[in-house]
Amino acid sequence: MSADPRELTRRERAAIRRLVTGTCANYDPEYGCLPLNCACYMLNKWWTGEYCKYFQKAVLPLDPLLEATLTGRKAPELDNCAICGKPFIPEGKQAYCSPACADTARRKRQREYMRRRRTDC
Structure with missing residues (x-):
């Protein structure tokens, strides 16, 4: 090797x-x-x-x-998960390490969206 x-x-x-x-x-x-x-x-x-x-x-x-x-090969590029902070190898434009973190981020964005929508009315 x-x-x-x-x-x-x-x-x-x-x-x-x-x-x-x-x-x-x-x-x-x-x-x-x-x-x-x-x-x-x-x-x-x-x-x-x-x-x-x-x-x-x-x-x-x-x-x-x-x-x-x-x-002795080149190490893969790692990104840190935006939610949990764990390093992972991204596939394409992947921003989260797991589906659970992606769901957490989606819920967080949705909460923020609804909060802004309620204050605009």
Whole structure:
């Protein structure tokens, strides 16, 4: 993946651990890596280089910033959600990170619109 091997930072190792324990379908806390029937290779990873193929193809794309730092690619541009402030990757003219935030913003605009309309009468 990355051209020159380097030691993973503490934040990168924590992000890998969070992805493996939270979203990897091959990981079980009691048994470790289910297909290999041993401890998970990614939990003890300290250097860049070879990664678990399943982790690389299915789990790592869930965190685009981590993927960019580990692969050496350009990090995607992030916007902050106007409602909750969380960073997200916008698709087109998307201004909110989730449909829930979009609904909250719509309700807020609607309240303001009705407030102005009532005062004009």
